[in-house]
Amino acid sequence: MGxxxxxxxxxxxxxxxxxxxxxxxxxxxSSPTLADYLGHIFLDNPWHQESAGPLIYIEDSKIVxxxxxxxxxxxxNGREVRASVVSQLFFDxxxxxxxxxxxxxxxxxxxPQDLSFTDGAAEASAxxxxxxxxxxxxxxxxxxxxxxxxxxxIQEHSIGRRRSGLWKLINGAVAGVSGPLDTxxxxxxxxxxxxxxxxxxxxxxxxxxxxxxxxxxxxxxLKPDYDPKSFQWLIQQAATAKYGQLRLRITRDSDGKSSGxxxxxxxxxxxxxxxxxxxxxxxxxxxxxRALFADAAAGGGSCVKGQSQPKKxxxxxxxxxxxxxxxxxxxxxxxxxxxxxAIHRGDAxxxxxxxxxxxxxxxxxxx
Amino acid sequence: xxxxxxxxxxxxxxxxxxxxxxxxxxxxxxxxPDWDSVAQVTLLSAISEEFGIEMExxxxxxxxxYVRIVAFLENKLA
Numbered sequence: 001m002g003x004x005x006x007x008x009x010x011x012x013x014x015x016x017x018x019x020x021x022x023x024x025x026x027x028x029x030s031s032p033t034l035a036d037y038l039g040h041i042f043l044d045n046p047w048h049q050e051s052a053g054p055l056i057y058i059e060d061s062k063i064v065x066x067x068x069x070x071x072x073x074x075x076x077n078g079r080e081v082r083a084s085v086v087s088q089l090f091f092d093x094x095x096x097x098x099x100x101x102x103x104x105x106x107x108x109x110x111x112p113q114d115l116s117f118t119d120g121a122a123e124a125s126a127x128x129x130x131x132x133x134x135x136x137x138x139x140x141x142x143x144x145x146x147x148x149x150x151x152x153x154i155q156e157h158s159i160g161r162r163r164s165g166l167w168k169l170i171n172g173a174v175a176g177v178s179g180p181l182d183t184x185x186x187x188x189x190x191x192x193x194x195x196x197x198x199x200x201x202x203x204x205x206x207x208x209x210x211x212x213x214x215x216x217x218x219x220x221x222l223k224p225d226y227d228p229k230s231f232q233w234l235i236q237q238a239a240t241a242k243y244g245q246l247r248l249r250i251t252r253d254s255d256g257k258s259s260g261x262x263x264x265x266x267x268x269x270x271x272x273x274x275x276x277x278x279x280x281x282x283x284x285x286x287x288x289x290r291a292l293f294a295d296a297a298a299g300g301g302s303c304v305k306g307q308s309q310p311k312k313x314x315x316x317x318x319x320x321x322x323x324x325x326x327x328x329x330x331x332x333x334x335x336x337x338x339x340x341x342a343i344h345r346g347d348a349x350x351x352x353x354x355x356x357x358x359x360x361x362x363x364x365x366x367x
Numbered sequence: 368x369x370x371x372x373x374x375x376x377x378x379x380x381x382x383x384x385x386x387x388x389x390x391x392x393x394x395x396x397x398x399x400p401d402w403d404s405v406a407q408v409t410l411l412s413a414i415s416e417e418f419g420i421e422m423e424x425x426x427x428x429x430x431x432x433y434v435r436i437v438a439f440l441e442n443k444l445a
Contacts, residue, residue, distance in 0.1 A: 101404035124405045131408040131427050
Protein backbone atom coordinates (compact mmCIF):
# COMPACT_ATOMS: atom_id res chain seq x y z
CA MET A 1 0.00 0.00 0.00
CA GLY A 2 1.42 3.35 -1.01
CA UNK A 3 1.31 6.77 0.59
CA UNK A 4 -0.42 9.86 -0.75
CA UNK A 5 0.90 13.29 0.11
CA UNK A 6 0.93 16.83 -1.25
CA UNK A 7 3.33 17.55 -4.11
CA UNK A 8 6.30 19.71 -3.04
CA UNK A 9 8.71 21.75 -5.11
CA UNK A 10 11.57 19.32 -4.41
CA UNK A 11 9.47 16.53 -5.99
CA UNK A 12 9.63 18.38 -9.33
CA UNK A 13 12.60 16.53 -10.91
CA UNK A 14 11.24 13.08 -9.99
CA UNK A 15 7.73 13.91 -11.20
CA UNK A 16 9.19 15.39 -14.41
CA UNK A 17 11.08 12.14 -15.07
CA UNK A 18 7.92 10.18 -14.36
CA UNK A 19 5.96 12.35 -16.81
CA UNK A 20 8.55 11.86 -19.56
CA UNK A 21 8.57 8.11 -18.98
CA UNK A 22 4.80 7.64 -18.89
CA UNK A 23 3.49 10.34 -21.20
CA UNK A 24 6.34 10.53 -23.71
CA UNK A 25 7.91 7.08 -23.50
CA UNK A 26 11.28 8.56 -22.57
CA UNK A 27 12.36 6.43 -19.63
CA UNK A 28 15.44 7.68 -17.79
CA UNK A 29 15.07 11.20 -19.19
CA SER A 30 14.93 14.31 -17.05
CA SER A 31 13.96 17.89 -17.76
CA PRO A 32 14.84 20.72 -15.38
CA THR A 33 12.54 22.97 -17.42
CA LEU A 34 9.60 20.66 -16.87
CA ALA A 35 10.46 20.27 -13.19
CA ASP A 36 10.43 24.08 -12.83
CA TYR A 37 7.18 24.33 -14.76
CA LEU A 38 5.47 21.76 -12.53
CA GLY A 39 6.42 23.78 -9.47
CA HIS A 40 5.54 27.08 -11.07
CA ILE A 41 2.12 26.03 -12.36
CA PHE A 42 0.94 23.92 -9.46
CA LEU A 43 2.55 25.71 -6.49
CA ASP A 44 3.14 29.31 -7.57
CA ASN A 45 -0.26 29.91 -9.16
CA PRO A 46 -2.26 32.70 -7.48
CA TRP A 47 -4.93 30.29 -6.24
CA HIS A 48 -2.74 27.61 -4.66
CA GLN A 49 -3.92 26.11 -1.37
CA GLU A 50 -2.21 23.07 0.05
CA SER A 51 -5.50 21.69 1.35
CA ALA A 52 -6.61 21.07 -2.24
CA GLY A 53 -3.42 20.99 -4.26
CA PRO A 54 -1.48 18.54 -6.42
CA LEU A 55 -0.87 15.07 -5.02
CA ILE A 56 1.75 12.39 -5.43
CA TYR A 57 1.61 8.67 -4.78
CA ILE A 58 4.70 7.11 -3.21
CA GLU A 59 5.57 3.43 -3.11
CA ASP A 60 8.85 1.98 -1.82
CA SER A 61 10.17 5.55 -1.39
CA LYS A 62 9.60 6.31 -5.07
CA ILE A 63 7.04 8.63 -6.62
CA VAL A 64 4.98 6.39 -8.87
CA UNK A 65 1.93 8.58 -9.47
CA UNK A 66 0.93 12.23 -9.83
CA UNK A 67 -2.31 14.17 -9.89
CA UNK A 68 -2.03 17.84 -10.88
CA UNK A 69 -4.57 20.15 -9.26
CA UNK A 70 -5.07 23.89 -9.53
CA UNK A 71 -7.76 25.79 -7.63
CA UNK A 72 -9.91 28.37 -9.35
CA UNK A 73 -12.46 30.68 -7.76
CA UNK A 74 -15.95 30.59 -9.26
CA UNK A 75 -19.41 31.83 -8.39
CA UNK A 76 -22.50 29.69 -8.12
CA ASN A 77 -25.87 31.34 -7.62
CA GLY A 78 -24.01 34.45 -6.49
CA ARG A 79 -21.95 32.76 -3.77
CA GLU A 80 -18.22 32.13 -3.95
CA VAL A 81 -17.21 28.53 -4.61
CA ARG A 82 -13.87 26.90 -5.21
CA ALA A 83 -13.18 24.65 -8.14
CA SER A 84 -10.21 22.31 -8.34
CA VAL A 85 -9.09 21.88 -11.92
CA VAL A 86 -7.35 18.57 -12.51
CA SER A 87 -4.60 18.31 -15.08
CA GLN A 88 -2.17 15.43 -15.52
CA LEU A 89 -2.95 12.11 -13.88
CA PHE A 90 -0.26 9.55 -14.55
CA PHE A 91 1.10 6.40 -12.95
CA ASP A 92 4.12 4.24 -13.56
CA UNK A 93 2.47 0.88 -14.21
CA UNK A 94 5.84 -0.87 -14.22
CA UNK A 95 6.46 0.14 -10.60
CA UNK A 96 2.93 0.34 -9.25
CA UNK A 97 0.46 -2.51 -9.43
CA UNK A 98 -2.67 -1.54 -7.66
CA UNK A 99 -5.36 1.01 -7.13
CA UNK A 100 -3.17 4.10 -6.73
CA UNK A 101 -4.88 6.18 -9.42
CA UNK A 102 -8.26 5.39 -7.92
CA UNK A 103 -6.94 6.29 -4.45
CA UNK A 104 -5.57 9.63 -5.71
CA UNK A 105 -8.94 10.57 -7.17
CA UNK A 106 -10.77 9.51 -4.01
CA UNK A 107 -8.34 11.63 -1.97
CA UNK A 108 -8.97 14.61 -4.25
CA UNK A 109 -12.75 14.20 -4.06
CA UNK A 110 -12.63 14.19 -0.27
CA UNK A 111 -11.07 17.67 -0.30
CA PRO A 112 -12.68 20.97 0.72
CA GLN A 113 -13.40 22.24 -2.80
CA ASP A 114 -16.97 22.65 -4.05
CA LEU A 115 -16.24 21.31 -7.51
CA SER A 116 -13.51 19.26 -9.19
CA PHE A 117 -13.34 19.22 -12.95
CA THR A 118 -11.10 18.47 -15.86
CA ASP A 119 -11.64 19.25 -19.53
CA GLY A 120 -9.22 16.97 -21.30
CA ALA A 121 -9.64 13.52 -19.82
CA ALA A 122 -8.81 10.44 -21.88
CA GLU A 123 -11.06 7.39 -21.78
CA ALA A 124 -9.10 5.57 -19.06
CA SER A 125 -9.20 8.63 -16.80
CA ALA A 126 -12.92 9.03 -17.45
CA UNK A 127 -13.54 5.42 -16.39
CA UNK A 128 -11.60 5.97 -13.18
CA UNK A 129 -13.20 9.33 -12.49
CA UNK A 130 -16.70 7.91 -12.78
CA UNK A 131 -15.86 4.86 -10.68
CA UNK A 132 -14.45 7.15 -7.99
CA UNK A 133 -17.76 9.00 -7.77
CA UNK A 134 -17.56 11.67 -10.44
CA UNK A 135 -19.62 12.28 -13.57
CA UNK A 136 -18.94 12.97 -17.21
CA UNK A 137 -20.41 16.31 -18.28
CA UNK A 138 -21.48 15.02 -21.69
CA UNK A 139 -22.87 18.32 -22.98
CA UNK A 140 -19.52 20.02 -22.42
CA UNK A 141 -17.51 17.11 -23.82
CA UNK A 142 -18.42 17.84 -27.42
CA UNK A 143 -15.95 19.85 -29.44
CA UNK A 144 -16.80 21.85 -32.51
CA UNK A 145 -14.78 22.63 -35.58
CA UNK A 146 -15.42 25.42 -38.09
CA UNK A 147 -13.61 25.07 -41.41
CA UNK A 148 -12.01 28.15 -42.97
CA UNK A 149 -9.63 26.51 -45.45
CA UNK A 150 -11.35 23.29 -46.48
CA UNK A 151 -8.50 21.45 -48.20
CA UNK A 152 -6.01 22.35 -45.51
CA UNK A 153 -8.48 21.19 -42.85
CA ILE A 154 -9.03 17.84 -44.59
CA GLN A 155 -5.30 17.47 -44.98
CA GLU A 156 -4.65 18.19 -41.33
CA HIS A 157 -7.41 15.97 -39.97
CA SER A 158 -7.35 13.07 -42.36
CA ILE A 159 -4.85 12.74 -45.19
CA GLY A 160 -1.90 14.14 -43.25
CA ARG A 161 -2.38 11.63 -40.43
CA ARG A 162 -2.05 8.57 -42.64
CA ARG A 163 1.41 7.10 -42.82
CA SER A 164 1.34 4.64 -45.74
CA GLY A 165 3.24 5.35 -48.94
CA LEU A 166 0.25 6.09 -51.16
CA TRP A 167 -1.25 8.48 -48.62
CA LYS A 168 2.10 10.25 -48.31
CA LEU A 169 2.02 10.85 -52.06
CA ILE A 170 -1.57 12.11 -51.91
CA ASN A 171 -0.68 14.30 -48.95
CA GLY A 172 2.22 15.81 -50.89
CA ALA A 173 -0.01 16.46 -53.90
CA VAL A 174 -2.76 18.05 -51.80
CA ALA A 175 -0.18 20.19 -49.95
CA GLY A 176 0.92 21.60 -53.31
CA VAL A 177 -2.52 22.78 -54.34
CA SER A 178 -4.36 23.34 -51.04
CA GLY A 179 -3.09 26.89 -50.56
CA PRO A 180 -4.24 28.30 -53.94
CA LEU A 181 -7.48 26.26 -54.00
CA ASP A 182 -8.37 27.34 -50.47
CA THR A 183 -7.75 30.96 -51.42
CA UNK A 184 -10.07 30.56 -54.41
CA UNK A 185 -12.70 28.90 -52.19
CA UNK A 186 -12.47 31.80 -49.73
CA UNK A 187 -12.88 34.32 -52.56
CA UNK A 188 -15.79 32.55 -54.24
CA UNK A 189 -17.62 31.58 -51.06
CA UNK A 190 -16.78 34.46 -48.79
CA UNK A 191 -19.55 33.92 -46.27
CA UNK A 192 -18.75 30.23 -45.95
CA UNK A 193 -14.98 30.19 -45.69
CA UNK A 194 -14.14 33.81 -44.94
CA UNK A 195 -16.96 34.98 -42.69
CA UNK A 196 -17.82 38.63 -42.64
CA UNK A 197 -18.71 40.50 -39.50
CA UNK A 198 -20.33 43.86 -38.92
CA UNK A 199 -18.43 44.19 -35.66
CA UNK A 200 -15.18 46.00 -35.13
CA UNK A 201 -12.57 43.58 -33.81
CA UNK A 202 -10.27 45.26 -31.30
CA UNK A 203 -7.02 43.76 -29.95
CA UNK A 204 -6.84 44.34 -26.20
CA UNK A 205 -4.57 43.58 -23.27
CA UNK A 206 -5.50 41.42 -20.30
CA UNK A 207 -6.70 44.37 -18.18
CA UNK A 208 -9.04 45.70 -20.86
CA UNK A 209 -10.31 42.20 -21.61
CA UNK A 210 -11.08 41.61 -17.95
CA UNK A 211 -12.89 44.96 -17.71
CA UNK A 212 -15.04 43.93 -20.67
CA UNK A 213 -15.73 40.47 -19.25
CA UNK A 214 -16.58 41.94 -15.85
CA UNK A 215 -18.85 44.57 -17.36
CA UNK A 216 -20.68 42.11 -19.63
CA UNK A 217 -20.57 39.05 -17.40
CA UNK A 218 -22.37 35.74 -17.85
CA UNK A 219 -25.94 34.61 -17.35
CA UNK A 220 -25.07 31.06 -16.27
CA UNK A 221 -25.52 30.01 -12.63
CA LEU A 222 -21.93 28.76 -12.36
CA LYS A 223 -19.24 31.05 -13.72
CA PRO A 224 -15.58 32.02 -13.29
CA ASP A 225 -14.74 34.67 -10.71
CA TYR A 226 -11.73 36.59 -12.01
CA ASP A 227 -9.65 39.28 -10.31
CA PRO A 228 -7.11 41.52 -12.07
CA LYS A 229 -3.94 40.06 -10.58
CA SER A 230 -4.73 36.38 -11.13
CA PHE A 231 -6.28 37.05 -14.55
CA GLN A 232 -3.06 38.78 -15.61
CA TRP A 233 -1.09 35.74 -14.44
CA LEU A 234 -3.45 33.39 -16.27
CA ILE A 235 -3.16 35.27 -19.56
CA GLN A 236 0.63 35.52 -19.23
CA GLN A 237 0.84 31.76 -18.73
CA ALA A 238 -1.54 31.00 -21.57
CA ALA A 239 0.53 33.22 -23.88
CA THR A 240 3.65 31.12 -23.27
CA ALA A 241 2.02 27.90 -24.54
CA LYS A 242 3.10 27.00 -28.06
CA TYR A 243 -0.35 26.38 -29.50
CA GLY A 244 -0.17 29.54 -31.57
CA GLN A 245 -0.33 33.28 -31.00
CA LEU A 246 -2.67 34.05 -28.10
CA ARG A 247 -5.16 36.65 -29.28
CA LEU A 248 -7.34 38.68 -26.92
CA ARG A 249 -10.07 40.48 -28.79
CA ILE A 250 -13.19 42.42 -27.94
CA THR A 251 -15.90 43.23 -30.48
CA ARG A 252 -17.78 46.51 -30.83
CA ASP A 253 -21.09 47.11 -32.54
CA SER A 254 -21.82 50.01 -34.89
CA ASP A 255 -22.43 52.30 -31.90
CA GLY A 256 -18.99 51.52 -30.54
CA LYS A 257 -20.40 49.56 -27.64
CA SER A 258 -18.65 46.32 -26.68
CA SER A 259 -20.75 43.36 -27.82
CA GLY A 260 -18.51 40.47 -26.83
CA UNK A 261 -15.01 39.05 -26.62
CA UNK A 262 -12.96 36.05 -27.61
CA UNK A 263 -9.64 34.52 -26.60
CA UNK A 264 -7.95 32.01 -28.89
CA UNK A 265 -4.70 30.70 -30.29
CA UNK A 266 -4.15 31.76 -33.88
CA UNK A 267 -2.08 29.28 -35.86
CA UNK A 268 -1.54 30.30 -39.49
CA UNK A 269 -2.01 27.25 -41.71
CA UNK A 270 -3.30 25.17 -38.79
CA UNK A 271 -6.10 24.73 -36.30
CA UNK A 272 -6.91 27.68 -34.04
CA UNK A 273 -8.04 26.80 -30.52
CA UNK A 274 -10.63 28.87 -28.67
CA UNK A 275 -10.18 29.36 -24.94
CA UNK A 276 -13.19 31.58 -24.33
CA UNK A 277 -15.92 33.43 -26.16
CA UNK A 278 -18.74 35.53 -24.76
CA UNK A 279 -21.34 38.03 -25.85
CA UNK A 280 -23.29 40.80 -24.17
CA UNK A 281 -26.68 39.55 -25.35
CA UNK A 282 -27.62 36.04 -26.45
CA UNK A 283 -28.67 37.30 -29.88
CA UNK A 284 -25.17 38.74 -30.40
CA UNK A 285 -23.37 35.45 -29.87
CA UNK A 286 -23.53 34.41 -33.52
CA UNK A 287 -22.10 37.72 -34.69
CA UNK A 288 -19.28 37.46 -32.16
CA UNK A 289 -18.62 33.93 -33.44
CA ARG A 290 -18.48 35.28 -36.97
CA ALA A 291 -16.02 37.95 -35.81
CA LEU A 292 -13.84 35.19 -34.33
CA PHE A 293 -13.94 33.23 -37.60
CA ALA A 294 -13.19 36.36 -39.61
CA ASP A 295 -10.20 37.15 -37.40
CA ALA A 296 -8.88 33.59 -37.66
CA ALA A 297 -9.40 33.54 -41.44
CA ALA A 298 -7.59 36.85 -41.85
CA GLY A 299 -4.72 35.43 -39.79
CA GLY A 300 -4.43 32.36 -42.02
CA GLY A 301 -5.98 29.76 -39.72
CA SER A 302 -7.27 26.65 -41.50
CA CYS A 303 -10.06 25.99 -39.00
CA VAL A 304 -11.25 27.01 -35.56
CA LYS A 305 -11.89 24.52 -32.78
CA GLY A 306 -13.67 25.02 -29.51
CA GLN A 307 -15.52 23.36 -26.69
CA SER A 308 -19.28 23.20 -26.85
CA GLN A 309 -21.31 25.52 -24.67
CA PRO A 310 -24.64 23.73 -24.20
CA LYS A 311 -26.71 26.90 -24.42
CA LYS A 312 -25.04 27.86 -27.68
CA UNK A 313 -25.43 24.64 -29.64
CA UNK A 314 -27.99 26.12 -32.02
CA UNK A 315 -25.84 29.21 -32.66
CA UNK A 316 -22.77 27.07 -33.27
CA UNK A 317 -24.73 24.80 -35.62
CA UNK A 318 -26.13 27.78 -37.54
CA UNK A 319 -22.59 29.08 -37.97
CA UNK A 320 -21.57 25.82 -39.71
CA UNK A 321 -19.71 24.25 -36.82
CA UNK A 322 -19.41 20.46 -36.90
CA UNK A 323 -19.60 18.69 -33.57
CA UNK A 324 -17.32 15.86 -32.53
CA UNK A 325 -16.79 13.92 -29.33
CA UNK A 326 -13.13 12.96 -29.37
CA UNK A 327 -11.44 10.77 -26.79
CA UNK A 328 -11.38 13.63 -24.36
CA UNK A 329 -14.12 14.40 -21.88
CA UNK A 330 -15.14 17.07 -19.41
CA UNK A 331 -15.46 15.39 -16.03
CA UNK A 332 -16.90 16.81 -12.84
CA UNK A 333 -17.30 15.90 -9.20
CA UNK A 334 -19.21 17.81 -6.56
CA UNK A 335 -20.90 16.95 -3.31
CA UNK A 336 -23.38 19.74 -4.06
CA UNK A 337 -26.28 18.23 -6.01
CA UNK A 338 -27.53 21.66 -7.15
CA UNK A 339 -24.15 22.49 -8.58
CA UNK A 340 -23.97 19.15 -10.39
CA UNK A 341 -27.48 19.64 -11.75
CA ALA A 342 -26.58 23.12 -13.04
CA ILE A 343 -23.68 21.66 -15.02
CA HIS A 344 -25.72 18.75 -16.38
CA ARG A 345 -28.40 21.10 -17.68
CA GLY A 346 -25.77 23.30 -19.29
CA ASP A 347 -26.13 26.20 -16.89
CA ALA A 348 -22.39 26.60 -16.26
CA UNK A 349 -19.70 28.66 -17.93
CA UNK A 350 -16.90 26.09 -18.07
CA UNK A 351 -14.47 27.39 -20.66
CA UNK A 352 -11.09 26.21 -21.77
CA UNK A 353 -9.56 29.27 -20.14
CA UNK A 354 -10.88 27.93 -16.85
CA UNK A 355 -9.74 24.37 -17.49
CA UNK A 356 -6.37 22.99 -18.46
CA UNK A 357 -6.14 23.61 -22.21
CA UNK A 358 -3.75 26.56 -21.88
CA UNK A 359 -1.18 24.58 -19.91
CA UNK A 360 2.04 23.84 -21.73
CA UNK A 361 2.39 20.13 -20.96
CA UNK A 362 1.32 18.71 -24.31
CA UNK A 363 2.69 21.61 -26.36
CA UNK A 364 6.36 21.15 -25.50
CA UNK A 365 9.09 18.60 -26.14
CA UNK A 366 10.56 19.09 -22.65
CA UNK A 367 14.14 18.30 -23.61
CA UNK B 368 -26.91 -23.61 -17.93
CA UNK B 369 -24.06 -21.13 -17.79
CA UNK B 370 -22.63 -20.84 -14.31
CA UNK B 371 -21.43 -17.69 -12.59
CA UNK B 372 -17.84 -18.81 -13.02
CA UNK B 373 -18.26 -19.42 -16.74
CA UNK B 374 -19.69 -15.96 -17.23
CA UNK B 375 -17.03 -14.41 -15.01
CA UNK B 376 -14.28 -16.09 -17.02
CA UNK B 377 -15.51 -14.23 -20.11
CA UNK B 378 -15.15 -10.91 -18.29
CA UNK B 379 -11.66 -11.77 -17.06
CA UNK B 380 -10.59 -12.95 -20.50
CA UNK B 381 -11.65 -9.65 -22.05
CA UNK B 382 -9.85 -7.48 -19.49
CA UNK B 383 -6.75 -9.69 -19.11
CA UNK B 384 -6.34 -11.25 -22.58
CA UNK B 385 -2.81 -12.47 -21.87
CA UNK B 386 -3.76 -14.38 -18.74
CA UNK B 387 -4.21 -18.15 -19.26
CA UNK B 388 -7.65 -19.32 -18.18
CA UNK B 389 -6.25 -21.81 -15.66
CA UNK B 390 -4.64 -18.87 -13.81
CA UNK B 391 -7.90 -16.98 -13.26
CA UNK B 392 -8.65 -18.50 -9.82
CA UNK B 393 -5.31 -17.21 -8.50
CA UNK B 394 -5.65 -13.77 -10.09
CA UNK B 395 -5.73 -10.79 -7.75
CA UNK B 396 -4.56 -7.22 -7.49
CA UNK B 397 -1.55 -8.51 -5.58
CA UNK B 398 -0.51 -11.22 -8.04
CA UNK B 399 -1.32 -9.74 -11.43
CA PRO B 400 0.83 -6.82 -12.65
CA ASP B 401 -1.80 -5.77 -15.21
CA TRP B 402 -4.49 -5.43 -12.52
CA ASP B 403 -4.35 -1.73 -11.79
CA SER B 404 -6.97 0.99 -11.25
CA VAL B 405 -8.03 1.11 -14.89
CA ALA B 406 -8.22 -2.69 -15.17
CA GLN B 407 -10.21 -2.83 -11.95
CA VAL B 408 -12.76 -0.31 -13.18
CA THR B 409 -12.99 -1.98 -16.59
CA LEU B 410 -13.37 -5.44 -15.02
CA LEU B 411 -16.04 -4.39 -12.54
CA SER B 412 -17.91 -2.46 -15.23
CA ALA B 413 -17.89 -5.61 -17.40
CA ILE B 414 -19.10 -7.73 -14.48
CA SER B 415 -21.79 -5.19 -13.64
CA GLU B 416 -23.09 -5.31 -17.22
CA GLU B 417 -22.73 -9.09 -17.63
CA PHE B 418 -24.66 -9.87 -14.44
CA GLY B 419 -26.96 -6.84 -14.48
CA ILE B 420 -25.98 -5.67 -11.01
CA GLU B 421 -25.10 -2.30 -9.53
CA MET B 422 -21.72 -1.87 -7.83
CA GLU B 423 -21.23 0.26 -4.76
CA UNK B 424 -18.22 2.54 -4.31
CA UNK B 425 -16.84 0.20 -1.62
CA UNK B 426 -16.95 -2.72 -4.08
CA UNK B 427 -14.30 -1.06 -6.22
CA UNK B 428 -11.83 -1.30 -3.37
CA UNK B 429 -12.84 -4.64 -1.86
CA UNK B 430 -13.35 -6.80 -4.98
CA UNK B 431 -9.68 -7.21 -5.71
CA UNK B 432 -9.36 -10.92 -6.50
CA TYR B 433 -11.11 -13.56 -8.57
CA VAL B 434 -12.02 -15.49 -5.42
CA ARG B 435 -13.60 -12.45 -3.77
CA ILE B 436 -15.53 -11.58 -6.91
CA VAL B 437 -16.92 -15.12 -7.16
CA ALA B 438 -18.01 -14.99 -3.50
CA PHE B 439 -19.56 -11.56 -4.05
CA LEU B 440 -21.50 -12.72 -7.12
CA GLU B 441 -22.69 -15.94 -5.48
CA ASN B 442 -23.98 -13.90 -2.55
CA LYS B 443 -25.52 -11.20 -4.73
CA LEU B 444 -27.21 -13.60 -7.15
CA ALA B 445 -28.32 -16.18 -4.57
